[in-house]
Amino acid sequence: MVLENPNPATYSDLSPDLNRLPVGVHRIHLMGICGTAMASLAGILKQEGYVVTGSDQNIYPPMSLFLDQLSIPVLKGYRAENLQPFPDLVVVGNVITKLNPEAIELARLAIPYLSLPQALRLFAMKGKKSIVIAGTHGKTTTSSLVAWVLEEGGLDPSFMIGGIPLNFQSNFKLGSGPFFVIEGDEYDTAFFDKGPKFLHYSPTISVVTSIEFDHADIYRDLAHVRESFRKLIGLMPQAGFLIANHDDPVVMEEAKNAGCPVSTYGLMSESDWTAYDIHVTETSTELKIGYNMKEFAQFSTPLYGRHNISNLTSAVALADFLGIDKDSIRRALKTFKGVKRRQEIKGEREGIIVLDDFAHHPTAVKETILAVREKYAGRRLIAVFEPRSNSSRRNVFQEIYVTSFDKADMIFIPEPPLTEKIPPSERFSSAKLVDDLERRGLVAYYFQGTDILLGALQKNARSGDVFLFMSNGAFGELPKRLLESL
Numbered sequence: 001m002v003l004e005n006p007n008p009a010t011y012s013d014l015s016p017d018l019n020r021l022p023v024g025v026h027r028i029h030l031m032g033i034c035g036t037a038m039a040s041l042a043g044i045l046k047q048e049g050y051v052v053t054g055s056d057q058n059i060y061p062p063m064s065l066f067l068d069q070l071s072i073p074v075l076k077g078y079r080a081e082n083l084q085p086f087p088d089l090v091v092v093g094n095v096i097t098k099l100n101p102e103a104i105e106l107a108r109l110a111i112p113y114l115s116l117p118q119a120l121r122l123f124a125m126k127g128k129k130s131i132v133i134a135g136t137h138g139k140t141t142t143s144s145l146v147a148w149v150l151e152e153g154g155l156d157p158s159f160m161i162g163g164i165p166l167n168f169q170s171n172f173k174l175g176s177g178p179f180f181v182i183e184g185d186e187y188d189t190a191f192f193d194k195g196p197k198f199l200h201y202s203p204t205i206s207v208v209t210s211i212e213f214d215h216a217d218i219y220r221d222l223a224h225v226r227e228s229f230r231k232l233i234g235l236m237p238q239a240g241f242l243i244a245n246h247d248d249p250v251v252m253e254e255a256k257n258a259g260c261p262v263s264t265y266g267l268m269s270e271s272d273w274t275a276y277d278i279h280v281t282e283t284s285t286e287l288k289i290g291y292n293m294k295e296f297a298q299f300s301t302p303l304y305g306r307h308n309i310s311n312l313t314s315a316v317a318l319a320d321f322l323g324i325d326k327d328s329i330r331r332a333l334k335t336f337k338g339v340k341r342r343q344e345i346k347g348e349r350e351g352i353i354v355l356d357d358f359a360h361h362p363t364a365v366k367e368t369i370l371a372v373r374e375k376y377a378g379r380r381l382i383a384v385f386e387p388r389s390n391s392s393r394r395n396v397f398q399e400i401y402v403t404s405f406d407k408a409d410m411i412f413i414p415e416p417p418l419t420e421k422i423p424p425s426e427r428f429s430s431a432k433l434v435d436d437l438e439r440r441g442l443v444a445y446y447f448q449g450t451d452i453l454l455g456a457l458q459k460n461a462r463s464g465d466v467f468l469f470m471s472n473g474a475f476g477e478l479p480k481r482l483l484e485s486l
Contacts, residue, residue: 024088025050025088025089026050026051026088027050027051027052027053027085027087027088027089028045028050028051028052028053028087028088028089028090028091029052029053029054029055029082029083029087029089029090029091030042030052030053030054030055030090030091030093031054031055031078031090031091031092031093031096031100031102031103031106032054032055032056032092032093032094032095032096033054033055033056033067033072033074033093034054034056034058034059034060034063034064034067034074035056035063035093035094035095036063036161036162036163036164036171037116037160037162037183037185037197038054038091038093038116039063039066039067039171040160040161040162040171040172041091041116041119041120041123041124041160041172042054042067042070042072043066043070043072043170043171043172044120044123044124044160044172044174045119045123046070046071046072047172047174048123048174052072053072053073053074053075053082053087054067054072054073054074054075055074055075055076055077055078055079055082055102056074056075056076057076057077057078057095058474059074059076060473060474060477061474061477062164062340062341066164066170066171078096078100078101078102079101079102080101080102080104080105082102083102083105083106083109083111086109086111087111088111088112089111089112089113089114090106090111090112090113090114091113091114091115091116091119092106092113092114092115092116092190092191092192093116093190094115094116094187094188094189094190094191094197096190096191097191098191098192103191115189115190115192115193115200116189116190116197117189117197117198117199117200117201118189118200120160120182120200120201121200121201121202124158124160124172124174124180125158125180125182125201125202128158128178128179128180129178129179129180129204129205130179130180130182130201130202130203130204130205131146131157131179131180131181131182131203131204131205131206131207131318132182132184132198132201132203132205132206132207132232133146133181133182133183133184133206133207133209134184134185134186134198134206134207134208134209134229134232135207135208135209135210135211135245135251136186136209136210136211136212136214136225136361136363137209137210137212137307137361137363137364137367138209138210138307138308138310138311139162139183139184139185139209140161140162140163140183140339140342140358141163141303141308141311141338141339141342142207142209142311142314142315143159143161143162143181143182143183144161144163144165144167144336144338144339145303145311145312145315145332145333145336146181146207146315146318146319147159147161147165147168147173147181148165148167148168148332148335148336149315149316149318149319149324149328149329149332149333150177150179150181150319150322150324151167151168151175151332152324152328152329152331152332152335153319153322153324153325153328153329153332154328155175155177155178155179155322155324156175156176156177157173157175157177157179157180157181158173158174158175158177158179158180158181159172159173159175159180159181159182160172160180160181160182160183161181161182161183161339162183162185163339163340163341163342163358164339164340165337165338165339166337166338166339166340166344167335167336167337179322182201184197184198184201184203184206184232185197185198186198186215186225186228186229187215187218188218194218195228196228196231196232198228198232199228199231199232199235202235203232203235203236203240204236204237204239204240204241205240205241205242205243205318205321206232206233206236206240206241206242206243207243207244207314207318208229208232208233208242208243208244208245208251208254208255209245209248209251209310209311209314210245210248210250210251210363211225211226211229211248211250211251211254212225212250212361212363213225213396214361214391215390215391216390216391216394216396217390217391217394218390222250226250226254229251229254230254230257233254233255233257233258234257234259236258236259236260237259237260238259238260239260240260240261241260241261241262241263241321242255242258242260242261242262242263243262243263243264243265243314243317243318243321244258244262244263244264244265245264245265245266245310245314246264246265246266246268246270246271246272247266247267247268247271247310252264263317263321265310265313265314265316265317266310266313267306267309267310267313269290269293272291272292272317273289273290273291273296273313273314273316273317274289274290274291274313275287275288275289275309275310275312275313276288276289276290278309280304280374280375282375282376283302284300284301284302285300285301285302285303285304285309286298286299286300287299287300287301287309289313289316291317291320296316296320296326297316297326297329297330299312299316299329299330299333299334300330300333300334301333301334301336302334302336302337302338303333303336303338304343304371304374304375305343305367305368305370305371305372305374305375306367306370306371307364307367307368307371308343308371312333315333316329316333319332341356341357341358342357342358343355343357343368343371343372344356344357346479346480346483347483349483349486350461350463350486351463351464351465352461352462352463352464352465352466352467352486353376353379353465353466353467354467354469354479354482354483355372355466355467355468355469355479356469356479357468357469357470358470358471358472359385359470360387360388360389360391360392360470360471360472361389361391361392361397362397362400362401362403362404363404365383365385365401365404365405365470366403366404366405366406368468368470369381369383369404369405369406369407369408369468370407372466372468373407373408376466379464379465379466380409380410380462380464380465380466381407381408381409381410381465381466381468382408382409382410382411382412382457382460382461382465382466382467382468383405383408383410383411383412383468383470384411384412384413384453384457384467384468384469384470384478385405385411385412385413385470385471386413386414386416386417386450386469386470386471386473386475387401387413387416387428387430387433388416388417388418388471388472388473388475389472392416392428393416393417393418393419393422393427393428394422394426394427394428395426395427395428395429396426397428398428398429398432398433399436401433402433402436402437402440405437405442405444406440406442408442408468409443410443410444410445410460411434411437411442411443411444411445412444412445412447412453412456412457413430413433413434413444413445413446413447414430414446414447414448414449414450414453415430415431415446415447415448415449416428416430417473430446431446433446434446450475450476450478451476453478454476454478454481454482454485457478457482458482458485458486461482461486467479467482
């Protein structure tokens with residue numbers, strides 16, 4: 001049997017029927033379990049009574065701690081013997097290649113398998129109306145906020161999110177209500193299905209926050225990215241509801257293809273839902289949201305930054321569509337605690353605040369720095385950025401990053417990790433970025449490794465500073481190590 005299959009419409013005979021739960025499945029093994037979505041699925045399967053095991057090459061917080069709390073054993077590294085004793089079903093994460101030792105053994109043993117999106121659809125989303133939160137930026141925060149608004153609105157939602165919402169302290173929940181909130185990722189599904197994950201989720205309601213070029217390892221250009229979002233919007237039923245970011249011209253172009261009602265949101269008055277009169281302090285953000293040029297309600301929230309207020313506005317539009325009352329929406333927005341690694345305060349020592357954020361795309365880096373600059377006006381802002389994602393380790397964004405750090409007082413950038421498999425001519429250069437930032441008059445420093453970087457951060461730290469760490473990986477646990485050293 002050959003595992004790879006380029007046609008997602010004709011899965012191998014070993015892939016279970018997606019219209020019904022497999023019979024006799026008790027033990028399920030997840031390959032690539034430490035990905036945020038895979039860890040969520042592991043938790044869902046454990047809660048439903050299955051015996052769950054997993055394997056991964058890179059095991060680090062917060063997912064490693066999350067799985068440990070669920071008492072789900074995680075095997076380090078991929079080996080054929082990890083499939084002993086034989087599981088009844090294997091879920092193959094999208095980090096797994098066809099040459100992975102476990103993938104080869106999976107094919108040899110002819111064990112039934114699924115991709116992550118298939119497994120979610122089969123085990124978690126059956127009988128639910130899906131709310132798919134999609135977009136290049138803001139998916140995790142918006143999904144978390146929507147789930148919390150539905151929770152406070154009494155709708156007891158189910159959800160699966162690519163981060164850990166602090167209100168729930170878990171990135172999954174199986175509720176009794178009719179809705180399943182899911183973060184719709186445009187990344188590919190598996191090595192045997194190169195289509196985007198979100199096409200598996202049959203959206204009833206969808207929010208599209210933004211469409212930009214990203215994931216340079218699988219998408220050729222922006223036009224290629226748009227194709228995926230066009231397919232997602234094309235899946236919307238006539239009775240569905242699309243909530244589109246009016247401030248993003250690409251989103252608005254694609255929203256024209258929707259065969260269902262569309263509502264727009266943003267920070268510009270031309271949108272159906274508009275956030276305005278926004279006032280940010282170190283403790284909260286006060287704002288008004290209008291609908292069709294009239295005031296809808298006033299809100300207070302711990303969220304800050306233009307991008308997050310935009311995300312919040314989409315959640316209000318969705319809540320109103322679902323009939324959630326204004327008092328419940330107000331309560332949800334005021335009590336929303338955010339998401340781990342999204343402008344998360346890791347601690348404060350000696351008057352120094354340390355923030356940890358997942359930002360890696362140039363737009364996300366820029367907006368995050370702008371948000372923190374506004375929130376902590378008057379403090380010195382030190383941006384520490386690790387170019388670690390599949391796109392940021394490539395030079396596709398080399399020139400664009402130069403304009404992302406303007407509002408930082410000091411910038412520290414180490415050499416990108418994991419570049420061995422990227423052709424030298426395509427690799428991102430942190431040293432070049434630092435040179436270009438210095439030419440813009442910014443104070444920037446380049447480092448070959450995180451250990452040397454930590455020493456420089458300690459040397460430069462002073463009371464009143466805000467350290468903003470940005471990486472989509474563990475970043476050598478620098479936020480924690482810096483706090484401990486202060």
